[in-house]
Amino acid sequence: DYLKNPKLFGPEGIPIDIVISPEQSVMESIRNLIELPGVLHVSDFADGLVRLFSVKVVAGGFLTGKKIKTLKGRLTEGRIRVVAIFRDGIALPTNGEAMIVADDEVFFFAPRLEVRRLLKDMGCLEKPLKRIIIAGGGHIAKRLAQALEKDHYVKIIERDPKRVKKIANDLGSTIVLQGDCGDETLLLEESIDKTDLFCAITDNDGENIISASLAKAHGARKAICVLNHLYYNKLLPGTGIDLAVLPNVETLGSILKHVRRCDVAQISLLRNGTAEAIEAVAHKGNGENSVVGRKVDTVKLPEGIVLGALIRNNDAISIHHDTVFEEGDHVVMFTLDKSLVPSIEEKFRSLAKAVP
Incomplete structure (x- = not known):
C-alpha cells in the first residue's frame, strides 16, 4: 500500500532513496x-520489451535433435537467442554445435511479442490457466x-476469519x-x-508443500508453491508440484542492480540464484573499456x-558479429558464473559509478 503514494518517500517525505517491495x-x-x-x-x-524464459523441450518440437546453428532461420534473425541449455541439471556449452534433445531446459531471450509464437512452435504453450x-490470504495473495x-x-x-473479511472487502469477483x-x-x-492452478503462498513453507502436493494428488492441473x-x-x-517461487531470489535481483559497479537497469537471478541475467547500459565515458563504437566480435567478454x-x-534489434554498440544501448547478458560479473562491470561502468 505504501507504493501507491510515491511522495511518501524522497526529499519531501521519508528520506529513503530506494524502495523495494518483495511482495x-x-x-x-x-x-x-x-x-505463459x-x-x-x-x-x-x-x-518488458524483452523476455528471458525457459522451457522443457518436448519430443517432436522443432528444437528436438537440432543444433543451435541450424535454428537461425526460425529464431527471427538474431532477435531470439538461446543463452543456456541444461541437461539433467548440468549446464552445456551454448555454441552453434550444441545439440538440443528432449527434456533439456533451454533459456531464450526474445522480444515480448515473439514469445507466445515461439512457445507454440516448440509445442510448449499449454492451455490457459483460468480456474x-x-x-x-496475505499481501502476495x-x-x-x-x-x-x-x-x-x-x-x-x-484460515484467519478477520483476514478473510478484510481481503473480501478489498477484492471484486474473487x-x-x-x-x-x-x-x-x-x-x-x-x-x-x-482447477487449472493451485497456488500455495502462505507464510509457512511446510503448509505450502503439503497443500500443493495434496491439490495435485486430487487432480489440480498445475501447482505452484512459494518457498x-x-x-x-x-x-x-x-x-x-510443478514450480517453486523463491522470494529471496526474486528480491535479491532488485537489490543487486543498485550495488553493481556499472550502469544496471535490471538483474534477474535464475536456477536458485546460481545464474544471473544483467541488463547493462553502454557508455562511451568508460574510456578504453567501453563497448561503444565497437563491433560485437571485438568486445572480449570472457567465455561464459x-x-x-x-x-x-x-x-x-538483431545481434550479429558486426553489430556496433552505441551510446545508451541496453545490453542484456547471461552468465552461469558469478565470478565473471566484474568483467561486465568493467565494460559497462558509467562515470557516475567509476571507482577512484
Whole structure:
C-alpha cells in the first residue's frame, strides 16, 4: 500500500532513496508464469520489451535433435537467442554445435511479442490457466488476486476469519473462503479436480508443500508453491508440484542492480540464484573499456558470458558479429558464473559509478 503514494518517500517525505517491495516482485513472478503456461521461468527486461524464459523441450518440437546453428532461420534473425541449455541439471556449452534433445531446459531471450509464437512452435504453450485457487490470504495473495480476477476465476482460502473479511472487502469477483488449505474435504468441495492452478503462498513453507502436493494428488492441473527457505526446494521431487517461487531470489535481483559497479537497469537471478541475467547500459565515458563504437566480435567478454538481447531506442534489434554498440544501448547478458560479473562491470561502468 505504501507504493501507491510515491511522495511518501524522497526529499519531501521519508528520506529513503530506494524502495523495494518483495511482495510485488513475487506476485509479478507468479503472474508471468500464469500468463505463459508451460514456461519454467520468466523475467522481463527493458521495461518488458524483452523476455528471458525457459522451457522443457518436448519430443517432436522443432528444437528436438537440432543444433543451435541450424535454428537461425526460425529464431527471427538474431532477435531470439538461446543463452543456456541444461541437461539433467548440468549446464552445456551454448555454441552453434550444441545439440538440443528432449527434456533439456533451454533459456531464450526474445522480444515480448515473439514469445507466445515461439512457445507454440516448440509445442510448449499449454492451455490457459483460468480456474485458480490461491492458498493463503496475505499481501502476495491479495495482489495476485487483484491482478487476475478480471480475466480468471479466482478463489482464496485463508484460515484467519478477520483476514478473510478484510481481503473480501478489498477484492471484486474473487471468492474468499475461510478454512484450512490443507483440508482435503474443503479442496474436494471446491472442485480441486477441475482447477487449472493451485497456488500455495502462505507464510509457512511446510503448509505450502503439503497443500500443493495434496491439490495435485486430487487432480489440480498445475501447482505452484512459494518457498522462503531455498533448501526446501530439494523436497519437491515426487510431490507433483510443478514450480517453486523463491522470494529471496526474486528480491535479491532488485537489490543487486543498485550495488553493481556499472550502469544496471535490471538483474534477474535464475536456477536458485546460481545464474544471473544483467541488463547493462553502454557508455562511451568508460574510456578504453567501453563497448561503444565497437563491433560485437571485438568486445572480449570472457567465455561464459552470453549476449542475449540488444535494445536501442526502445526496440530490440538483431545481434550479429558486426553489430556496433552505441551510446545508451541496453545490453542484456547471461552468465552461469558469478565470478565473471566484474568483467561486465568493467565494460559497462558509467562515470557516475567509476571507482577512484
